[in-house]
Amino acid sequence: MALQQTGSSKREAPAIEAGAASSASQGSASPGSAAASEGRPLPRMQRRRATRRSLVHYLKGREVGARGGAGLSGSEGELRGYAVQKLPELLRERELALGTVNKVFASQWLNARQVVCGTKCNTLFVVDVHSGHITRIPLMRARAPWLSRAQPTCGIHAIELNPSKTLLATGGENPNSLAVYRLPTLDPVCLGDRHGHNDCIFSIAWMSDTVAVSGSRDGTVALWRMDPDVFEGSIASHSDAGLPVHAHIRPRDLQTIPRSSTSPCSCKVRALAFSGKSQELGAVSLDGYFHLWKAPSHLSRLLSIRLPYCRENVCLTVCDEFSLYAVGSQSHVSFVDPRQGHQNMQPLCSREGGAGVRSLSFYQHMITVGTSLGSLLFYDIRAQRFLAERASASPDSSPRPSGRKLKLTCAGRGWLNHDDLWANYFGGMREFPNALYTHCYNWPEMKLFVAGGPLPSGLHGNYAGLWS
Numbered sequence: 001m002a003l004q005q006t007g008s009s010k011r012e013a014p015a016i017e018a019g020a021a022s023s024a025s026q027g028s029a030s031p032g033s034a035a036a037s038e039g040r041p042l043p044r045m046q047r048r049r050a051t052r053r054s055l056v057h058y059l060k061g062r063e064v065g066a067r068g069g070a071g072l073s074g075s076e077g078e079l080r081g082y083a084v085q086k087l088p089e090l091l092r093e094r095e096l097a098l099g100t101v102n103k104v105f106a107s108q109w110l111n112a113r114q115v116v117c118g119t120k121c122n123t124l125f126v127v128d129v130h131s132g133h134i135t136r137i138p139l140m141r142a143r144a145p146w147l148s149r150a151q152p153t154c155g156i157h158a159i160e161l162n163p164s165k166t167l168l169a170t171g172g173e174n175p176n177s178l179a180v181y182r183l184p185t186l187d188p189v190c191l192g193d194r195h196g197h198n199d200c201i202f203s204i205a206w207m208s209d210t211v212a213v214s215g216s217r218d219g220t221v222a223l224w225r226m227d228p229d230v231f232e233g234s235i236a237s238h239s240d241a242g243l244p245v246h247a248h249i250r251p252r253d254l255q256t257i258p259r260s261s262t263s264p265c266s267c268k269v270r271a272l273a274f275s276g277k278s279q280e281l282g283a284v285s286l287d288g289y290f291h292l293w294k295a296p297s298h299l300s301r302l303l304s305i306r307l308p309y310c311r312e313n314v315c316l317t318v319c320d321e322f323s324l325y326a327v328g329s330q331s332h333v334s335f336v337d338p339r340q341g342h343q344n345m346q347p348l349c350s351r352e353g354g355a356g357v358r359s360l361s362f363y364q365h366m367i368t369v370g371t372s373l374g375s376l377l378f379y380d381i382r383a384q385r386f387l388a389e390r391a392s393a394s395p396d397s398s399p400r401p402s403g404r405k406l407k408l409t410c411a412g413r414g415w416l417n418h419d420d421l422w423a424n425y426f427g428g429m430r431e432f433p434n435a436l437y438t439h440c441y442n443w444p445e446m447k448l449f450v451a452g453g454p455l456p457s458g459l460h461g462n463y464a465g466l467w468s
Contacts, residue, residue, distance in 0.1 A: 017103065017120075017435065017457050084366045087446055088378045088387060088406060091467040095412030096132060101125070102460045103453030106159040106170070107438045110184065115440070115449045118156025118170055119462070126186075129449065129466045137186055139173040140246050142193040154200035154217075162206045167226065169212050175200035178214050178224055179246075188246035192224050195250040203316075205274040205281060207296035215269030215283055219259070222251035223299055255299045257285050271316035273325060280338065282325045284316045290327060292338050308334055312356055319362040322381055326367055328357030333369060333379065358435045358452065363443065370436030372455050374463070376408040376448075410434060410450065414463030421458045434463035 098104070103120040110116050116126050116137070124137040154175040161168050165183055172179040176199060178192035192214070199218035206212050210226045226249070257267045268286040274295065275282070280302070281293040288310025294300040307313060307327060315328040325336040359370035366387075369377040378387040387406040414434050416422065426432065437452040451464040 017437070017453075017455060083446075084364050085380065085387065088368075088376070088408065089390060091408060091448060093408070093411055094466045094468070095410075095414070096127060096129065096464040096466060098127065098134065098415070098451075098462050098464050100415060100417070101462050103155070103437065104451035104462055104464060105155060105157045105437050107440050107449055107451055108159045108161055108168070109440055109442045109449065110161075112442065112445055116159055116168065116186075117438075117451060117464075118159050120155035120453070122155045122171070122173070122175060124156060124159075124170060127464070129447070137181075138188075139171075140177070140179040140188050140191045141173045142177055142191065143248050157200070157202045158204040158214075160204040160206055160212070162209045162212070164209050166209065167206075169204045169206065169214075171201050176216070177201075178204070178212070178222070180212075180226060190226060190247040190249045192222070192249050192251060194248055196222050196254070202268070202270050203272040205272040207274050207279075207281070211296050213272060213274070213281055213295070213299070215272045217268045219257045219267040219269060219285070221255050221257065221269055221272070221281075221283060221293065221299060223253040223295075224249060225252045253299050255293070255301065257283065257289075257291060258301075258304060259287075270314050271327075273316045273318040275318050275320055275323070275325075277320040278323065278338075282316060282318060282336070282338075284313045284327055286313060288313060290325065290336050303338070305336060307336075308332075315357060315360045317360040317362045317367070319365075319367070319381065321364065324381065326360050326362065328360045328369065330356050333357055333360070333367070335381075356435070356455075358437050359439050361439060361441065363441060368439060368441075368448075370439050370450065370452070372433070372435040374410040374433045374436060374452075376410075376436065376439070376450065376467075378406055408467065410436070410463065410465055412463060412465050414453065414461055416454060416459065416461035419460065425456070425458070432459065432461075434461070436463075 101119045101121055101123050104117050105120055106118040107115050110126065113130050114126050114128055116124070118124050122139070124139055126135045126137065156171045156175065159168065159170045161183070167189065168181045168183055168186070170179050171177065172191050172193065174193065176197045178196065178201060180189045181187065182189050197214065197216035197218050197220055199216050201214045201216050203215040204212060210228070212224050214222050214224065257269055259267045269283055270286050271284045273282045279295055281295045281299070283291040283293065285291065288307045290305045290307055292302045294302055307329070309329040309332040311330040313327055313329045316325060318325050323337060323339055325338070327334045327336060355371035355373040355375065357369055358372050361368045365381045367379045367381065369379060371377065380387060389404045389406045413431055416432060432454050435452045435455040436450050439448060439450040441448050446468060448467040450467060453462045
């Protein structure tokens with residue numbers, strides 16, 4: 001079904017990204033063998049103050065009948081809901097050194113202390129957030145030599161773990177390929193490099209432990225099924241060099257996003273999100289449309305909705321509890337409720353000083369927003385407003401809203417390559433805001449990993465920080 005025509009606008013050079021210690025170690029040791037070291041404990045007074053404040057608010061919440069879980073888990077639901085709302089205000093930043101890799105576009109927690117990251121320079125590595133140790137992960141190579149040529153301007157835009165956290169899907173040496181690794185060893189399992197995408201993969205979503213979907217810059221969505229027999233075969237066989245040999249797979253289904261204009265670049269698939277509750281897949285294309293597909297046995301498109309803000313729709317997340325998809329654009333967050341159909345899409349948008357939205361995540365009723373100016377914002381779906389700063393006159397008094405939007409700004413400057421483009425286009429600016437292209441939570445330990453790099457596409461640099 002053809003979509004209505006949309007306009008396009010020119011960009012001024014230099015362009016901005018749509019995504020997204022010493023050099024990473026080349027050692028053969030697995031990420032799990034990285035040296036351990038203790039994280040920085042909070043000062044005793046700060047710990048006491050945070051605990052006292054949390055207890056006061058929790059008790060006051062119960063007095064006024066705060067909303068929580070149902071049945072026997074009501075108290076636990078209240079505590080969890082309160083923690084989600086209160087945690088952002090207590091987070092403190094610790095910068096992590098990543099060497100000279102270029103722009104971290106994707107990240108996921110592997111365990112309590114390790115995060116796997118993918119970069120614009122097509123590097124896959126694991127960083128130990130306690131010790132700072134970095135271990136590079138070899139990328140899978142396509143079968144045909146001409147397919148192995150990496151595209152230097154694309155890189156790794158997506159890293160996703162399956163529901164049981166036994167498999168990890170990301171890009172290969174050729175960013176067009178889907179690479180699947182076994183966890184926790186990160187041994188290669190299979191590579192989707194045949195009859196798949198013709199351009200780099202921008203997003204990946206797991207629909208079950210063995211079914212994944214990838215969205216590409218070529219405007220296609222591919223469904224991949226990992227046969228358990230493939231896992232055993234790829235680990236059991238080894239090359240002459242003693243390295244595991246991965247299998248090669250092809251997609252079970254390949255669908256093209258409908259075009260809204262004559263431009264061949266308008267229908268790039270930028271982001272995917274799978275709703276386990278409805279068994280539906282949401283997709284955002286750069287021409288300003290949200291598409292919904294029925295899943296997971298095959299891909300059948302249900303609808304396409306014109307988004308209210310059409311510039312730079314680059315990130316997408318879903319909240320199953322509220323059946324809402326959140327879309328991040330140039331300076332807004334819009335919410336799509338597929339149950340309302342084409343006519344009733346309720347956008348709940350907010351601006352952050354012109355800062356683009358570069359990363360989004362849902363946890364319960366809270367959505368976290370990473371911006372192009374290095375800041376984090378927090379939106380409460382229930383209240384339909386951003387969290388506000390709270391201030392108290394004394395540690396024992398109840399904090400009250402200050403009227404200012406709660407915003408965590410990354411103080412760490414990361415690393416920036418002072419090359420000719422930096423000198424010529426930006427006048428030798430020594431400090432440049434880092435776009436937060438990716439963030440991921442470790443909720444059991446109340447930690448948030450945030451990473452990115454400079455927004456202009458020509459600038460080479462990176463930033464990573466642990467908020468805890």
